[in-house]
Amino acid sequence: MSISEHLKRSAILGLGISMLLALVLSALLFRAEERDLGLQERQRLAVLQANALVLAVADTDAEATRKRVQEIQKLDPQIESVIIVAGAQLLASTRPEDAAPRQLRREEKPLFDLSNLIRTARETNRGEEIVRKKTIQVEEAAQGHLVVTMPYLAAGEFAGIMQMQFNLAAADVGTVADDTVSLPLLMLLLALLAGVMLRLDAGRRIDFAKLLALAVFLVIAVFYQQQRIGRLEQIEKQDNKSVAASYLATAEQFDRLGYLPLLRDPAVVNLWDTDHYQRPRGLIGADGSISVEAQTRQLGKRADFIRPILWVIDLLAVAVLLMFVYGYAARAYAAFKAHIDAYIYVAPAMIGMLVLVFFPFMYGITLSFTDTTLFNESLPFSDRLIGWDNFKAILGDFNIYQSTADGISWNYQNFYWTLMVTVIWTVTNVTVGVTVGFMLAMALNTDGLKGKAIYRVLLILPWAIPNYITALVWRGMFHPQFGVINQVLQMFGMEPVAWFDGVVSSFITGLATNGWLSFPFMMVVILGALQSIPKDMYEAAEVEGASRWQRLRYITLPLLKPTLIPAIVLSVVWTFNMFNIIFLVSGGEPAGANEILVTKAYKIAFEQYQYAYAAAYSTVIFMILLVYGFFQTRITKATESF
């Protein structure tokens, strides 16, 4: 029996490959989790110190605050620098070159912006009485270097921000010293050994060898994964211990220096060890003791997060195993080998599409379930995950208008307002395009009209010019002071219009531009269809005594329908997504009232830097287009059967 025969008959390939897959994927998951734990511990240590400092200077005057900040920084070599910004003032800083107190400099504007951001986050949380926005910003500048920014309180009120820079590269990050290589290697060897010994019976659907292979795989995989979960729990327990130790050391020093009293009572809530929403974790008591229940809860939470992922990994590997065991893999390989030419030709384009179209698409969908902004990009993924909150915020916000004494004031930032504007925008534009295009096509289709070709070429020009240039040109023509359109109005004694200041007038600027841009397409399409209608139909109708209107109603329109409907369907999508016109002509003025969905999503991402919210917004747009797509295919099919 040849080696390849042997390979086919034994379970060695199947067990080996599926085992390798399961081991590698779980090992990657656990390694990511361990690194995440390390990062989290560093963040906890940093947040602990930051909370402690803010509490220690909460009730002191400016001079004493500066003094304490200096002293605290000297106490702990891990603290590289501390600054406190109150309004536009740099209140305290441990960096000698800063010479605090002084006004913020121009290049320090980001600090001022960050302060406003955190103030808003804090006020949102207070106002809604739901903790939704993070008030502590943590940024990992380089390996082990952390920057923590959080509210600086004076007499219980928000007074500014405190920013602390740490070097925690040398911090005692919990690890369990033992190697992670030999165990999985041993497991793999075991699986291979079992594979060699098992003889598959290709003739039977279920035989003893197949069941045994499955059992061997499951036992080994589950054993390995349980072992790694145990290791993870050990690390997490150690982390809690080192955070508690760090807390106790600092608390004792603060107690001795008279900043804050140390209450040696396990029941008192520890206010230093908080999450990024400044909620106490409840893991460590005020006396530095670790609560066993809270720790069990914490460990359980992580295990709950990991287990489903492990299930998916195991399922995947079992699928691979079954593919091999039942010979599908061999057949797939044979097919691949037979069509290798075709796959080589397709591969470049396919890889390009996967990497630059499908992967970004999935990435965008995933992003929409996080709270990623410009400021917290570097945080680990699990910290940014927030579930459906973005979608709830977009779709669940019905605060569309407010009734005030002066009447109704619309909330232009609301999703439904923008959706309404987008729908009106699409409907009016397509109507204008079709009407103008139809009238021109009818005119150009007149028998014996001279110079048809010249008209056609001249009227098609607006379509040929790049649309961003068109948009900017019209922006110039609508210029409130020197624009041509206001000159015309004044020529006839009318008042000039401040086009971009009113909701309706601003909408008209976009409509005029896009109308100008889109009628040639409709004109050309309709003209083509009109020319294909046989002349004798009209002649017959004329003989029968049909009026002009009747000929239009009963011959032209029905025969145009199969061409017109796909063209309308296409132009609805184009107009719905017409970013350039809105963005470049009116820019959504005034106050974002004329924004359409796509420009709104762009502004959320690149002017407010809320990447995740913008991704969720775009996902909603995609859903709308998808629903439209379903209707579109139904409509198109209906016209085809017509």
Place this chain on the structure above:
Amino acid sequence: MADPKTKNHIWLHLGLISFTVLALYPVLWVLALSFSGQQSVGLIDLPQDPSFLERFRAILPLPAHWSVTNFVEVWTEQQFGRWLWNSVIISLMTTLLGVFLACTAAYAFSRFRFPGRSTGMLMFLVSQMFPGTLMLIPLFIIIVKQLELGNTYLGLVIVYATTSIPFCVWMLKGYFDTIPYDIEESALIDGASRLTIFWRIILPLAKPAIAITALFSFMTAWNEFILASVFMESEANYTAPVGLRFFVGGFSSQWGYFAAGSVIVSLPVVALFLQLQQYLISGLTAGSVK
């Protein structure tokens, strides 16, 4: 005796001419502005209390003084030459890459029957439904933040090339399907390899379709504005569209430079468009007929 039909046509001509003049007004306005030698958005400086005629003169698309200084200065004093160069390079590279990717894939889809063929073609079609903004943010994070390809030609080129693939593949596949298989069969019998057939027989036969595909890829890159404005942050790396907006966006209003630049950028595209419009229109309507 007057023929009633001719009389009708006079009115029709009047209507058509006035509409054409209106429709061409923006074009004429840009042309006038580009030859005006000044930067303001108004062509004429109006006196304090202008009369009807003076206002009428102001809206006529004729510059007060004819001059080519805008065209000269946009090259010499502004970076427009550089931006145009960036656009040319990016568009040419996109065309090369896009046509290569589309030709090979379309050939496989047209000539081979292999598992995954229909799935692959469907995938290309579905990708056309993804909205630009949904792709924009991940692409920005992946290309600019992770791969650090912001401000480079390569970043824009690979994105443009892949976005133009689906349309090009479908179009080329349609054309390849019309090339009779007999030619290839006889070449196969004569001992030619698949690669030789593709290179020596199919590609030369498909020249017209490849020309259209190339044009489409070129126009995609040449006219694209959003991605370029997000990817290219430093002024030296702007493409022509981003640069043109730079002249008149925000608080700057160098309308003369903008107009001159627009004329330069539009001329080749408009010329190509008018030449090839019938192919483009048949390509667009073909989808609806099939």
